Amino acid sequence: MKSAKLLIVVMCILSIGATSTTSASSPNKPITIEAELGFKNIGEQNFILEERPFYSGGAAIKINGSAPVGSKAKVHYNLSSRLKTGQYDLMIHYIDENDGHSPVNIYIGNQVYKIIFDEETESGFESEANQRSALISSVRINKNDDMIIEGEVSRYNSEHKELVRLDKFVFISK
Numbered sequence: 001m002k003s004a005k006l007l008i009v010v011m012c013i014l015s016i017g018a019t020s021t022t023s024a025s026s027p028n029k030p031i032t033i034e035a036e037l038g039f040k041n042i043g044e045q046n047f048i049l050e051e052r053p054f055y056s057g058g059a060a061i062k063i064n065g066s067a068p069v070g071s072k073a074k075v076h077y078n079l080s081s082r083l084k085t086g087q088y089d090l091m092i093h094y095i096d097e098n099d100g101h102s103p104v105n106i107y108i109g110n111q112v113y114k115i116i117f118d119e120e121t122e123s124g125f126e127s128e129a130n131q132r133s134a135l136i137s138s139v140r141i142n143k144n145d146d147m148i149i150e151g152e153v154s155r156y157n158s159e160h161k162e163l164v165r166l167d168k169f170v171f172i173s174k
């Protein structure tokens with residue numbers, strides 16, 4: 001019993017030490033932008049909020065289910081208020097539904113990055129098991145650059161649709 005208590009005390013000290021070390025050297029501390037915060041729709045189709053306990057921050061966004069297959073929705077994020085000029089790795093956290101292969105374009109500054117939501121997942125709707133992430137290496141962020149994400153509603157082997165569910169974006173400074 002005594003040794004168990006001692007172990008807990010030692011673990012606490014270690015974790016405090018680790019925390020302070022991390023915050024002291026923070027140039028590479030990831031910056032998270034939740035997809036559901038501060039998003040602004042542009043264009044004809046809209047992204048809408050979806051709240052679920054398993055999402056980061058308790059929510060994500062998806063394209064409105066009434067949008068037809070092949071239609072595109074765009075969402076805009078202001079980056080300059082959160083990120084300094086520099087080079088970043090960008091991790092996009094999303095839900096891959098098995099009823100579509102949606103192409104997604106990420107516009108940052110004058111560059112465009114493309115990913116496709118085409119992983120074989122368990123189901124065609126939002127679930128913890130369908131959470132996926134995509135890494136875009138070495139993204140250059142210049143002053144006043146914004147990010148626009150354009151997703152396309154798609155259909156694959158199903159009567160249902162993939163609605164491009166986006167959870168969060170994590171920028172890791174290089």
Ligand SMILES: [Ca+2]
Pocket residue numbers: 096097098099100101102117118119162
């Ligand atoms: Ca998919």
Ligand SMILES: [Ca+2]
Pocket residue numbers: 097099124125160161162163
């Ligand atoms: Ca679906």
Ligand SMILES: [Ca+2]
Pocket residue numbers: 034035036055056057058059060166167168
């Ligand atoms: Ca989220």
